[in-house]
Amino acid sequence: xxxxxxxxxxxxxxxxxxxxxxxxxxxxxxxxxxxxxxxxxxxxxxxxxxxxxxxxxxxxxxxxxxxxxxxxxxxxxxxxxxxxxxxxxxxxxxxxxxxxxxxxxxxxxxxxxxxxxxxxxxxxxxxxxxxxxxxxxxxxxxxxxxxxxxxxxxxxxxxxxxxxxxxxxxxxxxxxxxxxxxxxxxxxxxxxxxxxxxxxxxxxxxxxxxxxxxxxxxxxxxxxxxxxxxxxxxxxxxxxxxxxxxxxxxxxxxxxxxxxxxxxxxxxxxxxxxxxxxxxxxxxxxxxxxxxxxxxxxxxxxxxxxxxxxxxxxxxxxxxxxxxxxxx
Amino acid sequence: xxxxxxxxxxxxxxxxxxxxxxxxxxxxxxxxxxxxxxxxxxxxxxxxxxxxxxxxxxxxxxxxxxxxxxxxxxxxxxxxxxxxxxxxxxxxxxxxxxxxxxxxxxxxxxxxxxxxxxxxxxxxxxxxxxxxxxxxxxxxxxxxxxxxxxxxxxxxxxxxxxxxxxxxxxxxxxxxxxxxxxxxxxxxxxxxxxxxxxxxxxxxxxxxxxxxxxxxxxxxxxxxxxxxxxxxxxxxxxxxxxxxxxxxxxxxxxxxxxxxxxxxxxxxxxxxxxxxxxxxxxxxxxxxxxxxxxxxxxxxxxxxxxx
Numbered sequence: 001x002x003x004x005x006x007x008x009x010x011x012x013x014x015x016x017x018x019x020x021x022x023x024x025x026x027x028x029x030x031x032x033x034x035x036x037x038x039x040x041x042x043x044x045x046x047x048x049x050x051x052x053x054x055x056x057x058x059x060x061x062x063x064x065x066x067x068x069x070x071x072x073x074x075x076x077x078x079x080x081x082x083x084x085x086x087x088x089x090x091x092x093x094x095x096x097x098x099x100x101x102x103x104x105x106x107x108x109x110x111x112x113x114x115x116x117x118x119x120x121x122x123x124x125x126x127x128x129x130x131x132x133x134x135x136x137x138x139x140x141x142x143x144x145x146x147x148x149x150x151x152x153x154x155x156x157x158x159x160x161x162x163x164x165x166x167x168x169x170x171x172x173x174x175x176x177x178x179x180x181x182x183x184x185x186x187x188x189x190x191x192x193x194x195x196x197x198x199x200x201x202x203x204x205x206x207x208x209x210x211x212x213x214x215x216x217x218x219x220x221x222x223x224x225x226x227x228x229x230x231x232x233x234x235x236x237x238x239x240x241x242x243x244x245x246x247x248x249x250x251x252x253x254x255x256x257x258x259x260x261x262x263x264x265x266x267x268x269x270x271x272x273x274x275x276x277x278x279x280x281x282x283x284x285x286x287x288x289x290x291x292x293x294x295x296x297x298x299x300x301x302x303x304x305x306x307x308x309x310x311x312x313x314x315x316x317x318x319x320x321x322x323x324x325x326x327x328x
Numbered sequence: 329x330x331x332x333x334x335x336x337x338x339x340x341x342x343x344x345x346x347x348x349x350x351x352x353x354x355x356x357x358x359x360x361x362x363x364x365x366x367x368x369x370x371x372x373x374x375x376x377x378x379x380x381x382x383x384x385x386x387x388x389x390x391x392x393x394x395x396x397x398x399x400x401x402x403x404x405x406x407x408x409x410x411x412x413x414x415x416x417x418x419x420x421x422x423x424x425x426x427x428x429x430x431x432x433x434x435x436x437x438x439x440x441x442x443x444x445x446x447x448x449x450x451x452x453x454x455x456x457x458x459x460x461x462x463x464x465x466x467x468x469x470x471x472x473x474x475x476x477x478x479x480x481x482x483x484x485x486x487x488x489x490x491x492x493x494x495x496x497x498x499x500x501x502x503x504x505x506x507x508x509x510x511x512x513x514x515x516x517x518x519x520x521x522x523x524x525x526x527x528x529x530x531x532x533x534x535x536x537x538x539x540x541x542x543x544x545x546x547x548x549x550x551x552x553x554x555x556x557x558x559x560x561x562x563x564x565x566x567x568x569x570x571x572x573x574x575x576x577x578x579x580x581x582x583x584x585x586x587x588x589x590x591x592x593x594x595x596x597x598x599x600x601x602x603x604x605x606x607x608x609x610x611x612x613x614x615x616x617x618x619x620x621x622x623x624x625x626x627x628x629x630x631x632x633x634x635x
Contacts, residue, residue: 047434061465139362147547163386301462
């Protein structure tokens with residue numbers, strides 16, 4: 001029964017349209033209006049079908065987190081197991097390790113990396129040579145358009161022991177040029193951090209640059225008359241003026257705290273850094289797709305999804321209260 | 329430079345010096361960052377043009393030492409890689425076209441303010457940006473739709489992106505309603521307004537979203553790796569990912585020399601082959617990139633208005 005009502009709920013968009021279109025009595029104006037727009041509904045139909053098939057049915061499929069999936073019975077026919085998967089996960093040995101790794105990566109990306117794009121935008125904004133500025137910007141966006149596979153293939157070659165360019169340089173300066181960077185777990189977080197920074201700093205700075213260029217120049221002039229130096233102007237005018245943009249991007253970033261950087265982590269895994277390169281994302285892929293524990297993997301995905309949702313809603317509310325900036 | 333600024337606030341000439349020092353400092357910093365991006369690419373480029381056996385010895389930095397085109401020739405001789413490029417190109421073209429048609433039509437519908445249910449639809453679409461069913465229910469759904477192991481798994485599931493859809497709608501909102509009204513008076517239906525008024529006026533946003541979609545298709549390795557068992561239908565990114573996976577899993581200190589001994593007749597190593605494949609995969613984006621770059625950034629601005 002429960003599942004049926006859920007299925008009905010998620011197909012409400014379609015049902016609503018059909019019901020409204022076929023009802024000839026009552027709601028006369030609404031009906032007229034819907035009839036008047038019938039071509040529009042027809043044009044919109046593919047979009048409705050798409051969202052039901054690829055978003056809302058999988059969303060309803062979350063019930064799998066409370067069921068023991070069997071291929072024969074399908075999602076709806078499978079037997080209920082209650083909260084068993086959640087208990088298994090939170091009592092398992094892996095749990096602490098996975099949460100620690102996931103949070104470390106998430107915090108690194110959401111908090112530690114966050115200011116760099118702002119700083120980069122501030123630097124670019126100070127540049128007087130327009131041509132140099134444009135060329136630097138163009139170069140800085142470049143990594144954003146390279147796929148993670150390409151980037152990490154390049155990285156693997158460059159960091160290769162002995163004949164990789166970094167190790168060659170190290171030995172050229174008299175160091176030990178045989179470090180297998182990707183195999184050593186102590187280099188995992190620094191590599192991941194620098195890689196992500198390298199990939200995103202330019203692209204992320206675009207939005208800040210746009211916000212900075214929107215600041216009223218008369219504010220700077222006034223500050224100059226008041227005797228502010230460059231640093232003071234940045235601190236007292238530029239940053240407060242773009243705090244709305246900063247807030248929105250921070251809220252959006254915080255939602256991905258538990259599910260960030262799958263691509264890079266998955267591709268950077270080596271036998272040497274397995275302990276650290278195991279996050280909730282890679283775990284779901286491993287136990288779900290590789291081992292076929294669908295129910296268990298769905299439960300972990302659900303934890304990630306709910307935490308992400310709560311974080312976005314929560315930080316949005318907090319931000320609205322503190323800075324009067326929100327994403328809606 | 330701060331000290332100079334502070335002590336001589338009223339002295340315009342000294343301010344100029346401080347300013348100049350700051351400029352030089354920023355230029356140095358930004359140049360260093362640009363080099364961090366360009367030099368690795370240059371290194372890979374040199375390796376791809378360098379003899380494989382020679383490169384394995386090390387010492388190839390930013391210019392090929394023993395120049396050869398064999399690596400590229402080998403890539404094009406390899407049937408599986410050529411086929412993978414075919415898959416990548418067809419999914420990019422087909423997928424981008426489908427996405428553009430679906431998203432512009434839907435965005436146009438959502439733009440009509442009198443449409444009953446418009447807010448509900450918008451909300452239902454926006455909600456998918458915050459929450460999703462997760463990997464496994466999605467996987468099961470693809471299986472039910474018989475998409476797994478079919479080419480269409482590259483095309484349909486990613487056809488609509490809520491984010492791009494809202495960006496397009498935001499752009500459509502800037503088109504004056506009076507144009508639509510006059511078209512209506514001239515006898516245009518909704519579909520006519522869409523094709524004759526909205527689309528011709530929306531070339532910039534169509535270019536931006538089309539480019540985003542194309543880049544996403546070109547760079548996607550995930551659907552190939554997880555939704556496609558048969559390697560015959562893998563796009564080139566997945567082929568590269570599988571090569572990378574193998575290289576990462578080996579604990580051997582130096583794979584290229586090991587492979588070199590095994591195939592010493594051929595001076596193209598698997599490593600140099602990989603570098604050539606990487607260059608070919610990056611090339612289309614690198615070539616068109618400087619020209620279309622302004623469209624990419626324009627897209628971010630349009631997204632920002634919404635935020």
